Amino acid sequence: MPIVDTDVLVIGAGLAGLAAARRLHRLTNPLRDPTGAPSAALAGIGRLSDRLRFAALATRLATIDPDRLLAAPEVSTQTALRRAGLSHRIIEELLRPFLSGVFADRELTTSSHVFAMVVRSFARGRIGVPARGMAALPRALAAPLPADRIRLDTPVERVAPGAVHTAAARIGCRAVLIATDPTTAARLLPDLPAPRMRALTTYYHAAPEAPLREPVLLLDGDRRELVANTVVVSNAAPTYAPPGRHLIATSVAGPAVPEPVVRAELARLYGRPTADWTHLTTVELPQALPAADPPQGHLRKPVALGDRRYVAGDHRDSPSIQGALASGWRAAGAVLRDLRAHHADGE
Ligand SMILES: Cc1cc2nc3c(=O)[nH]c(=O)nc-3n(C[C@H](O)[C@H](O)[C@H](O)COP(=O)(O)OP(=O)(O)OC[C@H]3O[C@@H](n4cnc5c(N)ncnc54)[C@H](O)[C@@H]3O)c2cc1C
Incomplete structure (x- = not known):
């Protein structure tokens, strides 16, 4: 499913790909700049019950400056919970089941930096699902993009310098941004390690x-x-x-x-x-x-891989919607910077 935008080709119409395409489109097509934020109607599913004492820790994480959270020593989530003085009982009866659903990680080996940022988002935002289903999110992101610039059901098979190949065609482009799932991204970009x-x-x-x-x-x-x-x-x-x-x-x-x-x-x-x-x-x-085990550092992994190849997706930030959107925005910024620099060089 490539999304084509003038001379930049975005592969992957997930949240990261659409966030990148939005930014690229907005900045390269200012007259057609959408003004609205994603308009998905969020139907709140309410806060976690007061029984969940996890809220106390979340409140603390929500109020600390994010740079300080990411500068803290990085350990596993399990270790961080113990160091925070939480009882074995609360960890086992409340936090492990909750976080194992969030990170798909029963052992809680996920980085404490990822834990801190994701819980911070939970605490500062609202928990909900879009009234019209999860597909409302990508639909809202895609809405301002010209429909003829998005091609669905067109798997990319190969990426070469300046071109991508589908089963039916070779599509030339000056830059390519790969916003697929991480396993496919590693197949298309052999120098990119595939995460577990x-x-x-x-x-x-x-x-x-x-x-x-x-x-x-x-x-x-x-x-x-x-x-x-x-x-x-x-x-x-x-x-x-x-x-x-x-x-x-x-x-x-x-x-x-x-x-x-x-x-x-x-x-x-x-x-x-x-x-x-x-x-x-x-x-x-x-x-x-x-998997997002330590070390994740400041969570922002490189998105510019050289040869005008860029990568976005939850595997470049935190494994979450927030991480996917942030990585798409960041990768689009890198594409624009490079294209402008090459343009200034007279290319
Ligand atoms: C069950 C479940 C529940 C979740 N719940 C939450 C939650 O409550 N909150 C939260 O923040 N996060 C949640 N997440 C995580 C979140 O959904 C993901 O982190 C996020 O959707 C990843 O977005 P992405 O754009 O990086 O990748 P994807 O959504 O995987 O998008 C990649 C896109 O690339 C396309 N693609 C793949 N291969 C090719 C190819 N060869 N050519 C062209 N296109 C290709 C795919 O079709 C897809 O559209 C959940 C995940 C799951 C699985």
């Missing part, structure tokens, strides 16, 4: 009755280490559920386990039978998120 990926599996069930009334993320505090979190999504976004039913989304950090096992766990967690629930689907993502 972490797996997440999500189970979707429809229920005649909502097992909870509130739009809260339910964590498994019983240390069973199977379900990371579960939420009655339709309590926040009713349109997500099949008509007349309620939608429950349940995350497992790691590969899939048999659905009946998960359903039995859900009966225990919600404290009510789940036999009349319908299993809608299981979404297995063996490559859901890039």
Whole structure:
């Protein structure tokens, strides 16, 4: 799915690619500059319950200057939680299940810098899902771009200096920005190391009755280490559920386990039978998120690789929507700087 913008070709129509294309388009086409921010209607799913004492730590992280957070010694999240004086009980019953769903990392080896910045975002922002589904986010980013500049369903097979190759064509370009998933990026750019990926599996069930009334993320505090979190999504976004039913989304950090096992766990967690629930689907993502173990430093990995090749994606910042958007913005800035410099040199 390349997004073409004049002489810069962006590969990947995910959040990083669209954020980059927006910036490139905005700056290279000022007359068509969109004025609005992404307009996805965010339906809040509410704050985590007050039972979640994690809020105390999050408040602290939310108020510290980010540069200070990133200058702090970098350790694993597990070590950082212990050093913060949190009890074993709170870590095991609250933070491990919560963070294992966020990072797809049960061992909490993820960098304390990533932990600090992601939790900071959680604490300072609102938790929610777009009322019209997650696709509303890329749609909102793509909306100001001319439709004929975006080509979907066109996998790029090879990147060569000044050109990319699809099955059907060679597309020439002065610069190429690769905003695919990290595994594909490493295949297209052999000098880019492929990060280790972490797996997440999500189970979707429809229920005649909502097992909870509130739009809260339910964590498994019983240390069973199977379900990371579960939420009655339709309590926040009713349109997500099949008509007349309620939608429950349940995350497992790691590969899939048999659905009946998960359903039995859900009966225990919600404290009510789940036999009349319908299993809608299981979404297995063996490559859901890039691992972000130390050292991550200041989180901003290089995006300019030389030979007018650029890279963006959550693997260049933090493994999150925020990281993907920030990396796309940063990579587009690098492209513009280089193109302007070459232009000034009379190229
Ligand atoms: C289950 C799950 C839940 C998550 N929940 C959250 C959350 O609550 N909050 C949060 O902040 N983050 C969350 N994340 C993480 C977040 O979704 C990702 O970090 C982010 O979407 C990554 O965006 P990206 O643009 O870097 O990559 P991607 O979204 O992977 O986009 C890459 C794009 O490149 C395209 N592509 C791949 N190969 C090619 C090719 N050869 N040619 C052309 N195009 C190609 C793909 O089709 C895709 O469109 C979650 C992730 C998962 C899996």
